[in-house]
Amino acid sequence: MLHITIHAARRMLRAGDIGARELTAAILERIDAVDGQVRAYLTLTPELALAAADRADAALVAARAAGTTDDLPPLLGIPLAIKDTITTEGIRTTCGSRILENYIPPYQSTAMARLQQAGALILGKTNTDEFAMGSSTESSAYFATRNPWNLAHVPGGSSGGSAAAVAAGECLAALGSDTGGSVRQPAGFCGVVGLKPTYGRVSRYGLVAYASSLDQIGPLARDVTDAAELLGVLAGHDPLDSTSVPAAVPAYAQMLDRPVRGLRVGVPREYFAPGMQPEVEAAVRAAIQVLADLGAEVREIGLPHTDLALPVYYLIAAAEASANLARFDGIRYGLSAAAESLWETYRETRGQGFGPEVKRRIMLGAYALSAGYYDAYYLKAQQVRTLIRADFDAALAEVDVIACPTGPTTAFRIGEKMADPLSMYLTDILTLSANLAGLPAISLPCGFDGAGLPIGLQLMAGAFQEPLLLAAAFAYEQAAGWHTRHPTL
């Protein structure tokens, strides 16, 4: 029951086989039992969760009596976890940073508002690399989260808390945010499903910005069906986010079982570069074979500017971050260091409040935007970003879905890459391009390495082609069955 899916829990809740309080209490007990080891949560809100569960139970009882359970909101009574980069009204939102240690938002993010309207209840806020800048959750100012499959390893990042919580049975599903792979990479490391929607598909209002042109909120879930359920709730135009797109929201979860026969699957040769862990390549190639066996037409494709994605990403993301993080100045909220002058207040607040990785990216970004360097760095990066988009446009004219590994390796050991930022950056090398191109991408489990750590299969599709993407993922998942495996803690 600890590893129950949303769709299974909903059936049981509506049938009266389980109560929302019972389910929530069981998950809270699980958190109690294992989170001391996993350390997925930064903030827990058990009272709020149980109160919401009681309200859900009342609604469930009434609906059962009236025979109207089918009309209930889709996530009624479902306990979820929220990455701490997502604003939660009245619940501390730290972004994994000391600078927001005591910040309690007075307003609600659109993603949270939609989840609550759908009846979901919130267990707490999950750990993240500071301001989502990292690939291991080790740059959190509070503590490192551990991979439930092997506690000596990282869960990935930056949505490592959410991925670990899902894998460890500490929630049914969770929200993450993905700027360069921050939903998919930890999903791959923790053996769960992570979906980054098309840029503009889900409102960013209330997502604390890291890199505005790349950030997207996405679900981390036990299976593809749950990811589709959550996307259906989250997606849609938001007048509060000018970059959200007013496109109709399909019933994703009802469109999963379209057959993959004839689906054109492209395998980019640049995504199987030397240095890749052999077990990862073997598992991903085997997964692609499964799709072929299901009737998909598999062909090799080229995405020639792949090697430029990493420098382009770090220039654009850092440039945007350098401005996005300027608001943390100690004047209106968050940490405020007492000092003798305004400039000292800035220096002390930001000096004490930000960790080294955040400072590194702010400096890198401010430099890339500086007079005399703008053309060479930021502008050039934007031009190359256009080329990367064009690569995908060309490839997706010939194939429906692109299949590749989520990352070049499985989860590395805690501490292994912290001293070497560049090797840390390289762990995102296969996920960055989808953000730069604004495309939807999903990571789902496709096996384990010799050490028992999960391997992630990444699928990408054209903009707003989530139905196609999810259907391909669902077909593989059902054929392969990896999603039924869970870590023992």
Add this chain to the structure above:
Amino acid sequence: MASGDIAYETIIGLEVHAQLLTASKMFCGCSADYAAAPPNTHVCPVCMALPGALPVINRLAVEKTIRAGLALNCTIAGHTLFARKNYHYADLPKGYQISQYELPLCHSGWLDIEAEGAARRVGIARAHLEEDTGKLTHMGEAAGDTRLSAGRGAATLVDLNRAGIPLLEIVTEPDLRSPEEARAYLVKLQQILRYLGVSSGDMEKGAMRCEANVSIRPVGQTQFGTKVEVKNLNSFRSVKLALEYEVARQIAVLEAGGRVVQVTMGWDEEHGRTVVQRSKESADDYRYFPEPDLPPLEINPAWVAELRAALPELPDARAARFAAVYALDERDAALLAGERATADYFEATAAALGGTAPAARTAANWITGELFRLMKAAGVEIEQVQVGPAALADLLGRVERGEINANSGKRVLGQMFETGQPAGRIIDELGLAQVSDADALAAAVDAVLARYPDEVAKYRAGKESVLGWLMGQVMRETRGKGNPALVRALLAKALEG
């Protein structure tokens, strides 16, 4: 401008920031009407820059900017970008200002002005949209310290009600050649912005703010001299005084064999001088880049055409029409056309009086004369005047028809201005209706002639100037209500008889 042996030419460019008259702020739904509000009450997650909040463009602000751009003969961009201007200050909650850098909404326009008897076309480099900052109040020892030292009991208070108010920035080419031209440009620009209802243009209230770039060069030199930026120009007067001071200062520097240094100066109104605020060496690098939270704004040409068609007649065109159609003299025409409300008032009054040129001239005379005098004395604008155009026309009709004389008319207008009562009622109450009854007036004439036989004799002896004096006596006899033309005719007849 000349000094010593060398004649210098003054080069001025102006940057004007005008707050737009919109109901809500530039990027959020907060009310933009913050004038009387307690500090930090017109704020929300967006304009306080709470983590995660996002901007949404105010369509009305875009519309008003386009209308201003059209009135300034600008090209309106089909594709325009917002940008982040990055700098840290306590009045700037996000740590960047959303502004426009590349691809502004309006560019390449001009404005024709007249100053010191000469006409000049002033190029408008660009007119773009951005957001205002908050307001800082320095207390104790922080007062006057731009670095906001908070030591020893001093403090700076931040009010974000103004943060995010839409601002229209209008930048001229360096086309102005004297402080007086700069002043004339600002007066004209303010007129136009007010005409369009785009901005109140109120400099004293900070709704219109001006910065100037000033340089001088020897006449004949094509290369520009080093420019100095002058800030803190809060009135037309301070613009002119500051620029005059700064030009004289630069000439003095050159005459003394020095060179002008590129700095930012502030105008010190109290001491009548410019003082250095910041040297170029410490100038900021704003690290502009396109605002990723706002997609490029595509401006539909059909919308621009619609706005162009709906532009009101602007002050110059209206003054020219007043002069041509109503044969007003140019000064009166310009005076009446300068403010839209006044021009509307004048035209409505003229129309109610019959709309002929003579009727319009009567209206113009009364408005620029008596009405303006009353407004000035009471310190009110035309919008607050209780006498509407129809009521004024009613009064002027009575004067024209001889119902009351012109002097009584002024008295009645004064009462109407104060009480808002119609002319007819005031005339009745004051008993001012002119006596045109020939018998009644003849009796008064006879009484006066009987009372002053000596004066009658003088007149008859050829001293015609006595007629005016006798006239006055008859008017007094009628308590000012006598129809002057009739009185004069009766008096002349009686004296000859």
